[in-house]
Amino acid sequence: xxxxxxxxxxxxxxxxxxGSAALEFIVAGVLLLVPLVYLVLVLGAVQEQTLGAEAxxxxxxxxxxxxxxxxxxxxxxxAVLAGVIREYGMDEGAVDVGIACRPAGAECPGAGATVIxxxxxxxxxxxxxxxxxxxxxxxxPIEAQAAQKVSRLWGSG
Numbered sequence: 001x002x003x004x005x006x007x008x009x010x011x012x013x014x015x016x017x018x019g020s021a022a023l024e025f026i027v028a029g030v031l032l033l034v035p036l037v038y039l040v041l042v043l044g045a046v047q048e049q050t051l052g053a054e055a056x057x058x059x060x061x062x063x064x065x066x067x068x069x070x071x072x073x074x075x076x077x078x079a080v081l082a083g084v085i086r087e088y089g090m091d092e093g094a095v096d097v098g099i100a101c102r103p104a105g106a107e108c109p110g111a112g113a114t115v116i117x118x119x120x121x122x123x124x125x126x127x128x129x130x131x132x133x134x135x136x137x138x139x140x141p142i143e144a145q146a147a148q149k150v151s152r153l154w155g156s157g
Contacts, residue, residue, distance in 0.1 A: 052089075053095075101115055125140070
């Protein structure tokens with residue numbers, strides 16, 4: 001018996017893959033490109049917040065350590081902190097600042113003490129919806145710390 005035309009035609013259609021390479025390239029490209037672009041966005045946001053927190057801690061500690069007295073240190077520290085938060089586009093409500101001094105029993109800030117400024121923040125992932133609190137759940141915590149030695153002659157002039 002000779003083979004029918006129908007089976008030969010169906011076999012040639014199954015084996016025929018002409019034109020599918022472009023479609024496969026587009027699908028594979030999109031599937032690989034979208035996560036890569038999102039990763040770049042996330043890393044950019046984390047880097048920006050990290051640099052902002054580090055700059056806020058460093059500059060605030062420096063201003064407090066070099067101020068002539070406690071009142072001026074507080075005013076300058078608040079001004080510098082507000083400027084850095086604004087410059088780096090940080091959420092003012094999400095930034096938590098802690099100021100401590102070493103040795104522990106010393107007046108803060110005081111002559112001869114070391115001022116330690118800790119800045120904490122959270123980076124919300126880009127394109128994360130606020131439904132069911134997903135934006136807060138998927139936030140990345142950021143922390144930076146800086147220390148500045150206060151002069152032994154601080155507050156005497």
